[in-house]
Amino acid sequence: MSSPAALATVTATLQHLLSDVATSVTTQSPGTARSGTGEQINIFLYSTYHNTAFSNSPMPGETRNGEHAHPPLPLILKYLITAYGANDDDISGQQLMGQAMSILHDHPLLNPADIDGITPDSNLQHQVERVRITPDILSLDDMSKLWSSFQSAEYRLSTGYEVSVVLIESTRPSRTPLPVLRRGTNDRGPVVIAGPSPSLSSLRFLNQKPSAELGDTVTLLGTQLSSDDTIVRFQHPQLNNPIDIRPEVNNSNTEMTLQLPAPADDAALGSQWPAGFYTLSLVTQRPGAPAWSSNSVAMPLSPNIQTINPITAPAGNVVLTIECLPQITAEQRVALLFNDRTITPDAIVTPADPTALTTLTFTIRDAVARPAAPYVLRLRVDGVDSIPVDFSGTTPQFIASQQVTIT
Incomplete structure (x- = not known):
């Protein structure tokens, strides 16, 4: 050419x-x-x-x-x-x-x-x-x-x-693999297993929340989900290795439940489960056969605002210090949603201690006084927002600890 x-x-x-x-x-x-x-x-x-x-x-x-x-x-x-x-x-x-x-x-x-x-x-x-x-x-x-x-x-x-x-002619090199000399272990060829494979269609979160939080129960919806030889695999762009969790027992053919680990059970959990979107799939391993995976669905894991300081401030330029869990890595995109305003962080400090919280500093410029209507805060990490709403009651309510009053 x-x-x-x-x-x-x-x-x-x-x-x-x-x-x-x-x-x-x-x-x-x-x-x-x-x-x-x-x-x-x-x-x-x-x-x-x-x-x-x-x-x-x-x-x-x-x-x-x-x-x-x-x-x-x-x-x-x-x-x-x-x-x-x-x-x-x-x-x-x-x-x-x-x-x-x-x-x-x-x-x-x-x-x-x-x-x-x-x-x-x-x-x-x-x-x-x-x-x-x-x-x-x-x-x-x-x-x-x-x-x-x-x-x-x-x-x-x-x-x-x-x-x-x-x-x-393209300057990119072509790929020329070596000839196949053996097909699988002992040259036995592909392994064929009769029966349908698990398939995922969607996820359902606790109390109809928009995303999952650490410690929540997550329900997987799909077909052929009752197999006892299946584990749930989580993959995240910030993790080098996937996380495998065994689902709860007694699942039906169309629903499977699992319990996400809670920070109360592991103090270092915040450094192991970064917030953001996870790719969730099912891995089936049967005796005498290689493991295979189902299709994947996306699972958003929300950050959680632990503390806000101050919770009351005068009108004007307001500096807020927020502590959150899970920890935030240097590669993640972060923003604070102050009612309908999007604020970029002034500083993000994540200690080397895996049990510590991440500290973020934001400057809210020209904050308008609204003593009767506090501002609701949401922390957005890699496109997933923290949840400032309590869904456990009959009517959803904003959580008081996720609000700031400007006087």
């Missing part, structure tokens, strides 16, 4: 084909191409397009079965051919245009002999697909728009041509 120099090779080849038509054959923008008063043909590459027919597979012969190679960059080149007669005479220009179009008509395909030696190292003459030259009909509107972009150049007799396809 061709190198990136193939574009210049095509232009230079067209210039060589038309070299006998006029005294001067240029390859410039029509706005600056005209030089002198003699006969002149100008070849201008004004646009390139992708040829989608070659975009999804490598060229024949590039790979063998089982190998993977990246497809080439397939380009269609759009040219504008302009004729300038001697002393800008229209009759002379029309004669030049007729000769140029006749030559291109007689060369619908660029042969390797036409391309070889025009420019070095393009390899265009060696590509599998032949390079074709076809007329490109430009409407009056398209031609007018094209010439209006040439910095007030005076229109001259012009026509369009399309050259395709130029295949520029």
Whole structure:
């Protein structure tokens, strides 16, 4: 296939084909191409397009079965051919245009002999697909728009041509795996297990909360969930290794429950379960068979605001210090939602102690006094908000410890 120099090779080849038509054959923008008063043909590459027919597979012969190679960059080149007669005479220009179009008509395909030696190292003459030259009909509107972009150049007799396809070889390395010598343990081939696999459809959180919190019971909904050989796997972008939890017993075919660990049971839990979105899946392990996984669903785990200081402040610029759990890592995105305002943190301090809380500092500028209506705070970590609402009662209520009063 061709190198990136193939574009210049095509232009230079067209210039060589038309070299006998006029005294001067240029390859410039029509706005600056005209030089002198003699006969002149100008070849201008004004646009390139992708040829989608070659975009999804490598060229024949590039790979063998089982190998993977990246497809080439397939380009269609759009040219504008302009004729300038001697002393800008229209009759002379029309004669030049007729000769140029006749030559291109007689060369619908660029042969390797036409391309070889025009420019070095393009390899265009060696590509599998032949390079074709076809007329490109430009409407009056398209031609007018094209010439209006040439910095007030005076229109001259012009026509369009399309050259395709130029295949520029990808520089990314191909993958050539070794042949398979053994299929599985003892060359026994794939393991086939009869029966349907577990499948997840959604999650249900405690008291219809929008997300889970540490210590909550989470209900998994789906099909074929009653297997005793299944564990629940949690994966998070901030964790190097997944977390596996065994679900509770006596699950039904469509529901499975599990208990998230609570901070009261493990003081270092805040450093092990970062807030944010987890990928949750089921892993089934049966005796004598390899483990396999179900589909995945997303589980949001909310941060929890432990303390707010101060909880009452005068109007104006207010500096709030918040402690939260789980701990926040340096890579996580954090914001404070102060009613309907989004505040970025001034500082985030997460101690090395895995049992400590993360301390965040925020500055609320121009806070307006509302003594009768406290501001509700939510901490957003990686797109998941803390829950400032108590859902356990008949009617949901805002939690007083998650509010700040501005006097």
